[in-house]
Amino acid sequence: MMHLFKMKGSWDAGISFFYDHIVASGIGELYDDVVENFFRELPAGCRVLDLGCGSGQVSIRVAKLNPLAQVVGIxxxxxxIARAKKRGAGLPNLSFxxxxxxxxxxxxESFDLVVSLASIKHWPDPVRGxxxxxxxxRGDGRLYVIEVNARCTEEEARDFTDRWRHVPPGTRAIVRWHFRRFVAGQxxxxxxxxxxxxxxxxxxxxxxIVPGQPLLIATGLPAN
Ligand SMILES: C[S@@+](CC[C@H](N)C(=O)[O-])C[C@H]1O[C@@H](n2cnc3c(N)ncnc32)[C@H](O)[C@@H]1O
Structure with missing residues (x-):
C-alpha cells in the first residue's frame, strides 16, 4: 500500500499485479511508441539494459523487434521479475x-543502450542509479530516461489515466487526482x-516534453 503514496522501494506482489492489470495493460501504445522510436533495427549483437524493467513491457518488445540484439531487464x-520471466519465456535473446x-x-561498459522507464522516481537515490x-x-552508447512530468496538465493526466483498465467509472476522478498528486508529484x-x-x-x-502525454523522454550520452 505504501507504494501508492510514497513510491519508494521494492514492489510486492500486490502492487505488481495492480500495475500490470490496470496500468501497463492500458498503455501498450506508449510502450510501442518508445520501442519503435528508440529501439528498432538495432545492429546484431547490440546489448540493451532495461533498468527497473518491471514486468518486462519494454524489454520484451525490444527483444521481439530485434532478435539479434541481447536484452537484459533488471x-x-x-x-x-517473476512476471517478466513468465511473459518473456521462449525469447532466447532476453533475460531478467x-x-x-x-x-x-x-x-x-557492458551495454550499448540503457533505458529506464518510470522507475527513477522509485529509487532512493536517483543520481546514484x-x-x-x-x-x-559503453562510451559510444546512449542512455534513455523516461519519467512522469511533474508539470503535467489535468488534461494530460485525464487522457493517460482514462486508458487504465478495470477502473470503476465512478472512481476515475480519484485515480486522476492520485496520479497528479502522488505519481506526477514524485x-x-x-x-x-x-x-x-x-x-x-x-x-x-x-x-x-511529450506532447499530450504526462511524460518526459530524456536522452543522454555516458560521457559529458
Ligand atoms: C512504475 S514501475 C515501471 C516498470 C517498467 N519500467 C514499466 O514501465 O512498465 C517501477 C519499477 O521500478 C522498480 N524499482 C524500484 N526501485 C528500484 C531499484 N532500486 N532498482 C531497480 N528497480 C527498482 C519497481 O520494482 C517497479 O517495478
Missing part, C-alpha cells in the same frame, strides 16, 4: 534478473530531470 522486485539500480550487477546507468553503458520537471542526469555525469542531455 528490477528490484522479485514479483515483477533481480537487482538494485543503486548497485547494478553488471560490469562497466543514473550513475550506474552511465557506468554500465516525478520530475524537465529541468529537474536534465539536472539529475548532468549531476550523474551524462553529457548532451536532451529532455523532450
Amino acid at each position: 528490477d528490484l522486485s522479485p514479483s515483477q 534478473l533481480v537487482g538494485d539500480a543503486m548497485n547494478a550487477p553488471q560490469p562497466n 543514473l550513475r550506474e546507468m552511465r557506468r554500465v553503458c 516525478g520530475a520537471t524537465a529541468d529537474e530531470l536534465a539536472g539529475l542526469m548532468r549531476e550523474a555525469g551524462m553529457g548532451e542531455v536532451y529532455v523532450q
